Amino acid sequence: MSITSETPIPRRPGESVVARLSCYAVQPILTRIVRRIAARHPSLFARLGPHQATDFLIDPQELPFALHLRPDPQDLVLRAVPRDAAPRAGATIRGRFMLLLEMIDAEQDGDAAFFSRDLEVSGNTEAVVRLRNALDDMDGSLAEETASMFGPPGRAILARLRRSYLDKTQTRENT
Amino acid sequence: MSLAELICPAGTPAALRTAVDAGADAVYCGFQDATNARNFPGLNFTPDELAASVAYAHERGTKVLLALNTYPPAGKVDLWRQAADTGARIGVDAFIVADMGVADYIARTHPQIRLHLSVQAAASSPEAIRYYCENFGVKRVVLPRILTIPEIRQIRKDIPCEIETFIFGNHGLMVEGRCSLTNYLTGQSTNMDGVCSPASDVNYLREADGSMSSQLAGFTIDRFGPDEKAGYPTICKGRYIAPHRPESYYAFEEPVSLNLSQLLPELIEAGVHAFKIEGRQRSKSYVRGVVRAFRAAVDDIRAGRQVNIADLVALTEGQKQTQGAFETKKWR
Numbered sequence: 001m002s003i004t005s006e007t008p009i010p011r012r013p014g015e016s017v018v019a020r021l022s023c024y025a026v027q028p029i030l031t032r033i034v035r036r037i038a039a040r041h042p043s044l045f046a047r048l049g050p051h052q053a054t055d056f057l058i059d060p061q062e063l064p065f066a067l068h069l070r071p072d073p074q075d076l077v078l079r080a081v082p083r084d085a086a087p088r089a090g091a092t093i094r095g096r097f098m099l100l101l102e103m104i105d106a107e108q109d110g111d112a113a114f115f116s117r118d119l120e121v122s123g124n125t126e127a128v129v130r131l132r133n134a135l136d137d138m139d140g141s142l143a144e145e146t147a148s149m150f151g152p153p154g155r156a157i158l159a160r161l162r163r164s165y166l167d168k169t170q171t172r173e174n175t
Numbered sequence: 176m177s178l179a180e181l182i183c184p185a186g187t188p189a190a191l192r193t194a195v196d197a198g199a200d201a202v203y204c205g206f207q208d209a210t211n212a213r214n215f216p217g218l219n220f221t222p223d224e225l226a227a228s229v230a231y232a233h234e235r236g237t238k239v240l241l242a243l244n245t246y247p248p249a250g251k252v253d254l255w256r257q258a259a260d261t262g263a264r265i266g267v268d269a270f271i272v273a274d275m276g277v278a279d280y281i282a283r284t285h286p287q288i289r290l291h292l293s294v295q296a297a298a299s300s301p302e303a304i305r306y307y308c309e310n311f312g313v314k315r316v317v318l319p320r321i322l323t324i325p326e327i328r329q330i331r332k333d334i335p336c337e338i339e340t341f342i343f344g345n346h347g348l349m350v351e352g353r354c355s356l357t358n359y360l361t362g363q364s365t366n367m368d369g370v371c372s373p374a375s376d377v378n379y380l381r382e383a384d385g386s387m388s389s390q391l392a393g394f395t396i397d398r399f400g401p402d403e404k405a406g407y408p409t410i411c412k413g414r415y416i417a418p419h420r421p422e423s424y425y426a427f428e429e430p431v432s433l434n435l436s437q438l439l440p441e442l443i444e445a446g447v448h449a450f451k452i453e454g455r456q457r458s459k460s461y462v463r464g465v466v467r468a469f470r471a472a473v474d475d476i477r478a479g480r481q482v483n484i485a486d487l488v489a490l491t492e493g494q495k496q497t498q499g500a501f502e503t504k505k506w507r
Contacts, residue, residue, distance in 0.1 A: 047187075047217040106193075106459035112490045115405050115430075120381060126216050126374040133217030136458050137187035 019064045019082035026080050030067070033146050034078035037138075040145075045073045047134035051127040057081075057089035060097035071131070091123035091131075098165035103132075105141045179439070179473050180449040182240065182339060183466045186218040186456055191228045191239075193459045198470030201238035203271060204228070204455065205369075210258040211242040212295055213455040214369030226265045238268035242455075243281075244293035245369045246274045246352070256280050263288055271317070272296075273352050273366075278311040291315040291339070295352035295366065301333035308336050315339055317451060319351050320433065321500050324445050331446035340442060342435040343465055344453025345492060346499055347371075348428060349411045356410040360392040372409045379408075389413075398423070406430020406493040430493030436469070436484040438501055440476055461490055 037044070045052055048071055058067040066086050070077035081087070093100070095118055102108040103119075110132050113119035121128045147154035183199035185191035194202045205211025207219040220228065229239045241262040247255045255277045259270060263285040270288060272278045273295035281290060294317040298304045307313040315337040318327065331338055349356065357365045357372055365371040378390040385401030389408040396413030399405045406412050412430045414423040435442065439450070450473070452465055468485040475482050488496055 049216065103458070103460075106189075106463070109458045109461040109464075109490055111407075111457055111492075112461070115492055115494055116489070117387070117399070117401075117403075117405055120379070120387070122379055122381060125377040125379065129215060129374040130217035132458075133187060133215070137189045139189055139192075 015064060016082060016084055019084075022064045023080035023082060026065075030078045030080060032149060033142075034069075034076055036145065036149065037142065038073060038076055041138050042073075044134045044138055045071065047137060048130050051090075051124070051130045054090040054124060054127045055087055056127065056131060057086055057092040058100065059083070059092060059094040060100055061094060063097055071134075089123060091125070091127040092121065093128060093131075094120040094122075096165070098161060101143050102165075104135050104138075105143050106136060110136075178448055179443050179476065181466065181469055181473055182449050182451040184344075184452055184455040184457065184462065185228075186213065186215070187459075188220065188224045188228050190455075190459050190462050192231055193462045194466050195232050195235050195237045197463050197466035199237055199466055201240055201268065201449075202228075202232060203240040203242055203451075205242040205244075206258050206261075208254060208258070209245055209367065209369045210255050212244050212293075212365070212369050212371075213242070214245075215456050216374055218456060222261050222265065225262070225267075229265050229267060233266070240269045240271055240291065241267040242271045242293070243277055244271050244273045244295045246295075246366050247276065248367050252276060252280070256284075259285060269314070275307075275311070278307065278313070282311045286312070289314045291317060292336075293317055293352070294319055294341070297350055297352045301330055304330070304334045304336065308334065315448065317341075320346065320348050323504060324438065324441050324501055327442070327447065327501075328445040337448035338446060339449035339451050340435075340447050340501075341433055341453055342439065342442070342450040343469065343487065344432055345407070346428070346431055346433040346497060347409065347411055348499070354411070357391075360394055360410065372407065377408045404430075404494045412492075429495070431495040431497050432491035432493075433499055433501075434487060434491065434496035435498055435501055436472060436482070436487070438498060439472055439482060442501075443476060457490075464490060 052072045056069040058069055065080045066083050068079050068081045068087055099108055099113060099118055103110050143158055147158035180200040182201045182203060183194040185194050185202045185204045191202050191204060205213060205219050207221060232239045243255055243258055259281050269291050270281050271291045271293045273293040278290055290311055290313045292298055292307050292313045297319050298307060298316055299319045299321060304316045313336055317339045320341055352366055354365055357363060361373055361376045363370055363373050372391055376392045380388040386398060388395050388398045391408055396410055411427040415426045416423050454461055465487060468487055472482045472484045488494055
């Protein structure tokens, strides 16, 4: 399985500075999230098989940064990275932030998002399939769990994000 | 009227619980090995997971069918026999089999458990189906998706077992259980290794103009324009350039899903006992949406109400759907 070459998506001027500041701000949250998931869903790692050591780049298109995930239970990594400083990834998954989140929460189907071209994958396809299947076997809602870590403000932000995503999706479908 | 059982897919324990909770009458699943035709990375059940899942389903009145629907290579039957023994110990309600040797082993060793004949056996004539019934005690046949409803009605009259038909999902009709296209490019067998277009051989390439190419084992099998819907990376649904067709065209099949939601009453009237939803490789979201929609539709039919099924086109391959050969042999 080869690493796929791909064409980078053009970025806006000044994005690099915003990205670095954003990464600095969100990293403590990401560390808490990933530790909590690992503690509450240990069976997730078995489905990853040999791809526990694979570097995934998860690229939520509208956020100023991407996420670097290495789902190794012995050395778990989830960190925000500026796109221009992202590590060489074994597999890349790209889509709108709420689409990616809703896929993890079983509110959206990954194959359907791929068919509609809302989801892009490149690199090691087997790694992507394993990650998808591992996450899909997770009970509960990652979004809700994460929001709950921050109490009522966290849940309010999640509700606002969901409303915004729903509005955008409906607008897109109606045009 | 037939029972019109709803047979639903599960690739993970969470998907199985989702299918049960959404109203499945039975859920079908497989182990994490070559004994089933969805041997995909990260998918399927360990024996312990299956035991817990069977308990969950049985507590809620739902059956669990274990797919052992691949063909053992010559002389290598132990994996299939062990899987059957494990399934029997766990208490599955039926085995779905394609290979005669596997069917024979189960019929002799676990005669108390029902045998269903997989679509992978490609049994489409009364003579073929009766052979499996008479020799292995098969109780149900899953029909290949190449028959019209009048043909199904006639077959029902000529066989001594129940009929199950697919009603929704991936529509890959290359002679089921016989297709060797994947072997040709990857060296892995759909029918013996249980994987069509193995993910380890699939690559997606995004071009600068937004188009995307899908490759299998280094061969480009399709290229989707920036605004074009995509399909699975299977050879049978690829587009090719041939001397007589210099523009690319679908040489075998098209990326499209089966959806028989409008034909359910006719299928029941024709004597179909069970409706199968394809998609063990799909997510809980798919399972929940499709099972709920067809649960409501079947319940409406049973109650004599008008069927008003939810729009499922967003979940279909290529976002296109067909009634295929069930409607007419001229569909392709």
